[in-house]
Amino acid sequence: MNGGLLIAGTTSDAGKSVVTAGICRWLVRQGVKVAPFKAQNMSLNSFVTREGAEIGRAQAMQAQACRIEPTALMNPVLLKPGSDRSSQVVLMGKPVGEMSARGFFGGSEPAARPHPDAVPPGNRLRGGRQEALLGTVLDCLAELRGTYDAVICEGAGSPAEINLRRTDIVNMGIARNARLPVLVVGDIDRGGVFASFFGTVALLSPEDQELVAGFLVNKFRGDVSLLEPGLDMLHGLTGRRTYGVLPFRHGLGIDEEDGLRVSLRGAVRESAVAAPVGEDVLRVAVCAIPLMSNFTDVDALAAEPGVVVRFVDRPEELADADLVVVPGTRGTVGALRWLRERGLADAIARRAAEGRPVLGVCGGFQILGEHIEDEVESRAGHVDGLGLLPVRVRFAREKTLTRPVGEALGEHVEGYEIHHGVADVSGGEPFITDGAGRLLDGCRVGAVWGTHWHGSLESDGFRRAFLREVAAAAGRRFVPAPDTSFAALREEQLDLLGDLIEQHADTDALWRLIESGAPQGLPFIPPGAPA
Numbered sequence: 001m002n003g004g005l006l007i008a009g010t011t012s013d014a015g016k017s018v019v020t021a022g023i024c025r026w027l028v029r030q031g032v033k034v035a036p037f038k039a040q041n042m043s044l045n046s047f048v049t050r051e052g053a054e055i056g057r058a059q060a061m062q063a064q065a066c067r068i069e070p071t072a073l074m075n076p077v078l079l080k081p082g083s084d085r086s087s088q089v090v091l092m093g094k095p096v097g098e099m100s101a102r103g104f105f106g107g108s109e110p111a112a113r114p115h116p117d118a119v120p121p122g123n124r125l126r127g128g129r130q131e132a133l134l135g136t137v138l139d140c141l142a143e144l145r146g147t148y149d150a151v152i153c154e155g156a157g158s159p160a161e162i163n164l165r166r167t168d169i170v171n172m173g174i175a176r177n178a179r180l181p182v183l184v185v186g187d188i189d190r191g192g193v194f195a196s197f198f199g200t201v202a203l204l205s206p207e208d209q210e211l212v213a214g215f216l217v218n219k220f221r222g223d224v225s226l227l228e229p230g231l232d233m234l235h236g237l238t239g240r241r242t243y244g245v246l247p248f249r250h251g252l253g254i255d256e257e258d259g260l261r262v263s264l265r266g267a268v269r270e271s272a273v274a275a276p277v278g279e280d281v282l283r284v285a286v287c288a289i290p291l292m293s294n295f296t297d298v299d300a301l302a303a304e305p306g307v308v309v310r311f312v313d314r315p316e317e318l319a320d321a322d323l324v325v326v327p328g329t330r331g332t333v334g335a336l337r338w339l340r341e342r343g344l345a346d347a348i349a350r351r352a353a354e355g356r357p358v359l360g361v362c363g364g365f366q367i368l369g370e371h372i373e374d375e376v377e378s379r380a381g382h383v384d385g386l387g388l389l390p391v392r393v394r395f396a397r398e399k400t401l402t403r404p405v406g407e408a409l410g411e412h413v414e415g416y417e418i419h420h421g422v423a424d425v426s427g428g429e430p431f432i433t434d435g436a437g438r439l440l441d442g443c444r445v446g447a448v449w450g451t452h453w454h455g456s457l458e459s460d461g462f463r464r465a466f467l468r469e470v471a472a473a474a475g476r477r478f479v480p481a482p483d484t485s486f487a488a489l490r491e492e493q494l495d496l497l498g499d500l501i502e503q504h505a506d507t508d509a510l511w512r513l514i515e516s517g518a519p520q521g522l523p524f525i526p527p528g529a530p531a
Contacts, residue, residue: 001032001149003514004141006175008155008212010186010196015218017058018497019185019246020154024065025498026507027150027514035148036062039137040077040156040170042087044293044330048416052401053093054078057296058154065494073140077133077169081291082330082377092136095399134169138177145178150514153180160203162529172208181213181518189219189248194230198525201238205529213518214240216505219248239523243513244505249496276306278479282471284309285321287344287364289335293328294418297361300457300486301325304467306478315347322474323357324348326364328454332393332421333378336367336385345386352388357447357470365442365450366393366421376420388448390427395420404453406440408432409469411461415453417441423452432456447473458486 005023009016020036027034041056048054053072063070072093079087086100144151159171159182167173175182184200186193197215204212215234220227224245231242286298288311295311302309310317318324326348329335339345352358360368369391372383376395385393402417408431423441431442431451442451449466457463464480471478501507 001515002145003150004145004153004178004180005150005510005514006153006155006171006180006182006211007216008159008171008175008182008184008200010158010184010193010200011190012157014185014187015246016154016156016185017062019216019218019501020152021058021062021065021494022497022501023152023510024062025494026501027152028066029498029502033149034066035068035144035151036066036074036154037141037144037151038075038154038156038170039141039174040079040133041075042079042081042156044080044291045296046078046080046090046294046418048401048403048418049093050403051093052403054090054095054399054401054418055093057294061490061494062152062154064490065497073144076137076140080293080330088330091133092140093401134173134177137169137174141174141178152514155182158200159184159208160200162203165205165529172204172211175211176207179517180211181513182211183213183216183243183513185216185218187219188217188227189221193217194234197234198237201240202525202527203529206524208529209524210522211518212240212522213243213513215242217242217245220245221248238525241509243509244501246500246504249500274305274481276478277481278306278471279477280471281306281308282322282467282474282476282478283320284323284325285312285318286310286325286327287339287348288313289327289329289364290338291330291335293330294362294454295327297327297454297457298325300463301467303486303489304463304484305481307467313342313344315343318344318347318351322476322478323359323470324351326358326360326367328362328364328418330363331378332363332366333372333374333380333383335363336372336383339367339386349386349388352446352448355447355473357473358388358449360389360448360450362417362419362452362454363421365389365391365452366419366423368448368450369393369423372421374421389443389445389450390425391443391450392424392426393421394424396422400452404432404440406432407435408456408462409465411459411465413453413456413459413462415451415456415459417452418454419452421452460485460487 007016007020024034036059038059043056045057046054047057047060049070055075059075060070076092078090081087086098089096089099155171186196201212235241284301298309301307368388369385370387371385372393374380374395376397400417400419405414425443428443428445430439431444432440434440467480
């Protein structure tokens with residue numbers, strides 16, 4: 001078997017990532033050797049592979065659904081927005097420069113602010129053009145297809161973005177080049193799904209329409225029999241069948257690409273809420289700073305019974321918080337300015353002076369320090385931090401991308417680092433050490449902690465020890481549950497996604513689609529793509 005499938009969507013957030021993960025988990029449970037793939041991702045939530053490559057967290061999650069290690073092949077192009085108009089381009093896991101949207105999607109301007117030493121010359125972004133990456137993307141896909149029985153690809157946004165079709169390398173561009181059948185996912189919970197399905201097909205060229213095999217309805221609430229007349233009419237209008245109707249399930253937003261969802265907290269809040277083990281709950285306020293990255297760090301806190309996580313953007317919302325988290329960001333200096341303008345910086349400083357817990361992660365750690373020298377990310381030069389930790393940060397051109405292991409609070413801890421800032425720690429207590437007491441990362445002063453390590457709170461023993469420290473400093477009679485396993489909760493969610501596909505999709509038809517491609521003779525739906 002050398003199968004493949006592209007999961008496209010009528011819109012962003014239609015459910016492409018979770019449907020891809022669900023199909024991957026269903027296939028691997030059938031004994032199929034399967035891998036995920038997304039040619040180009042735009043996200044501030046990223047992950048570091050074991051070889052030190054940065055990819056989207058959604059693809060790392062999908063690799064886990066396949067029960068394999070993620071690699072750069074699974075997400076060769078990652079765009080990390082630095083503003084509304086520009087992004088850092090990460091190619092094969094390494095940054096190659098900042099580029100405007102116009103330059104990347106086919107404008108005349110060259111790439112701006114390149115990082116010439118970030119990747120070997122053969123991997124540089126040739127001419128700063130998206131279309132120049134098609135060969136790289138197809139090579140990665142071909143390598144995966146040569147290694148695995150099936151590759152389940154995820155598109156981006158909508159395949160009917162007619163203004164971007166000429167340079168498309170993630171939707172129909174890759175489907176046509178690799179001859180992949182396409183399944184279009186629509187979120188019926190938003191309404192208008194039939195018009196979205198029909199319009200998506202009708203705005204594609206005849207060559208692209210030939211590959212669109214059919215549809216998958218996502219997030220349906222109610223009696224499916226009431227939907228069937230519409231599905232029959234859709235089939236009559238397009239000549240394409242619906243491969244399944246997936247019911248709405250709470251809390252399945254694992255490792256979102258962007259937005260403000262806390263995936264496991266969603267699962268706990270929206271279904272049966274586990275009672276706290278101790279007498280009190282613990283309230284966590286996460287500062288919703290601009291260009292917030294890897295907000296999935298707090299998922300592990302939200303998974304704990306009795307821990308309530310919320311995102312805040314006003315100082316008064318910190319008043320009843322037992323822990324304030326300053327998360328990572330793609331714009332550390334801008335986020336620091338925002339905290340000051342909002343009055344949050346003063347509120348955080350008052351908390352620290354009162355001995356109330358504060359945690360800074362990555363960019364948040366840098367913000368809590370004494371000062372920042374940045375000639376790379378913002379080019380702002382010397383900027384004073386909040387001065388809560390004895391740390392000075394200098395931004396280096398080369399990005400740190402590692403998967404470290406250490407000890408903290410007497411417990412084993414693992415994480416991953418994604419940052420340009422290099423921290424010089426000149427005091428406080430060591431936070432994460434190598435087991436022999438030598439500092440690996442971060443520091444602590446009173447009830448203020450800081451670390452560059454994303455994902456550290458997913459280490460169960462360390463998370464429980466940290467929450468005990470927080471509860472003691474906050475004066476709360478909160479007790480961490482002794483048996484919460486973040487890894488087990490993630491596996492349960494991936495199995496739930498696999499169950500959705502197995503129970504509510506036509507898996508026999510899906511299998512034929514993956515193995516044999518799109519059906520022959522699918523009709524053309526006018527008007528098609530503009531010339």
